[in-house]
Amino acid sequence: MRKHIFNAGPCKLPDSTLENVSKAVIEFGNTGQSILEVSHRSADFQAVHDEAVALFKEVLNIPEGYHVLFLGGGASMQFCMVPFNFLKTKAAYVNTGTWATNAIKEAKMWGEVEVVASSEADGFTYYPEFTIPSDVDYMHITSNNTIRGTEIFYDPTSPVPLIADMSSDICSRPVDVSKYHMIYGGCQKNLGPAGVTFVIIKDEMLNHVVEGRMIPTMLRYKTHVDKESMYNTPPCVNIFGVKETLKWIKEMGGVKVMEERAIERANAIYNELENSKVFRPVVKEGSRSRMNIPFLLREGYESLEKEFLDFCKTKNIVGVKGHRSVGGFRASTYNACTMDDVNALISAMREFEAAHK
Numbered sequence: 001m002r003k004h005i006f007n008a009g010p011c012k013l014p015d016s017t018l019e020n021v022s023k024a025v026i027e028f029g030n031t032g033q034s035i036l037e038v039s040h041r042s043a044d045f046q047a048v049h050d051e052a053v054a055l056f057k058e059v060l061n062i063p064e065g066y067h068v069l070f071l072g073g074g075a076s077m078q079f080c081m082v083p084f085n086f087l088k089t090k091a092a093y094v095n096t097g098t099w100a101t102n103a104i105k106e107a108k109m110w111g112e113v114e115v116v117a118s119s120e121a122d123g124f125t126y127y128p129e130f131t132i133p134s135d136v137d138y139m140h141i142t143s144n145n146t147i148r149g150t151e152i153f154y155d156p157t158s159p160v161p162l163i164a165d166m167s168s169d170i171c172s173r174p175v176d177v178s179k180y181h182m183i184y185g186g187c188q189k190n191l192g193p194a195g196v197t198f199v200i201i202k203d204e205m206l207n208h209v210v211e212g213r214m215i216p217t218m219l220r221y222k223t224h225v226d227k228e229s230m231y232n233t234p235p236c237v238n239i240f241g242v243k244e245t246l247k248w249i250k251e252m253g254g255v256k257v258m259e260e261r262a263i264e265r266a267n268a269i270y271n272e273l274e275n276s277k278v279f280r281p282v283v284k285e286g287s288r289s290r291m292n293i294p295f296l297l298r299e300g301y302e303s304l305e306k307e308f309l310d311f312c313k314t315k316n317i318v319g320v321k322g323h324r325s326v327g328g329f330r331a332s333t334y335n336a337c338t339m340d341d342v343n344a345l346i347s348a349m350r351e352f353e354a355a356h357k
């Protein structure tokens with residue numbers, strides 16, 4: 001039986017992705033080969049790659065003048081590639097939690113980092129306001145904070161190239177891509193299986209590469225732009241999975257529909273948390289992510305953590321344990337999550353509450 005999956009990443013994927021990847025693993029089209037075996041240089045695989053890029057551009061409404069790359073290394077590799085390529089003297093970052101902190105740490109290896117805003121003093125429970133300086137090489141934000149559960153709901157206007165880590169909210173809502181010089185993320189949260197990273201990069205950004213810096217070939221964006229992600233062997237089966245998920249997003253009605261679904265799911269869970277006698281929300285109103293919803297036990301009930309997790313297991317609910325760095329619980333409600341999943345969680349919370357209050 002299929003579980004109600006609230007994993008933070010890798011995460012629940014649409015049934016059609018699972019079915020079509022499975023089929024392609026056995027036989028990829030009419031090639032007489034598995035997607036695991038076929039050459040990445042073959043016309044058949046090239047078509048998969050090209051369709052993934054085309055679907056991404058269509059679904060997210062990516063304007064002309066941008067490249068879509070599918071790379072290895074995870075979003076964490078981008079934390080170092082971004083400053084390696086673009087940080088000459090100073091860059092600006094917003095510190096909104098673990099992932100932003102990791103990105104800042106890498107950037108400091110190449111230059112000065114100005115942290116223009118941080119919600120650290122309040123346990124990263126809200127998305128801080130910030131102004132973008134005009135004397136920096138670029139500005140970096142983390143649009144959705146997977147561990148803390150905060151999200152920014154607008155596309156900032158920036159006087160310098162704006163770069164966003166959208167690992168965990170990509171394609172969950174419309175984005176004005178033209179506001180960004182680069183958007184990147186691990187695909188394993190909203191787009192497909194783990195093992196492939198997307199990079200949406202404005203061609204003009206390549207003019208911002210630090211002149212004269214020795215950058216290893218694999219860590220240069222220009223390498224991957226010039227070779228359309230085929231400089232080396234790309235993660236083929238993962239790209240196939242991303243293509244299938246993008247196809248599903250399009251068939252469902254696109255990112256606008258993804259957003260409506262996400263709002264419905266998040267509202268239902270947050271309503272429950274507000275009204276529960278046993279559980280409570282963590283994140284302040286206005287910053288509440290629709291993708292990751294952390295919650296805690298209310299005062300007097302704190303000792304019931306393990307008991308609730310065990311109870312969830314009996315209800316076929318998985319993945320609600322909070323990140324090891326913060327504890328408590330977290331429901332990750334990415335694109336493929338359904339109201340059926342959400343209702344199962346809410347019923348479990350109510351049943352648990354009735355048994356304990």
Ligand SMILES: *Cc1c(COP(=O)(O)O)cnc(C)c1O
Binds near residue numbers: 073075077146
């Ligand atoms: C998961 C995550 C990362 C790290 O991604 P990897 O692909 O595991 O390197 C970075 N940023 C955000 C916002 C994430 O959610």
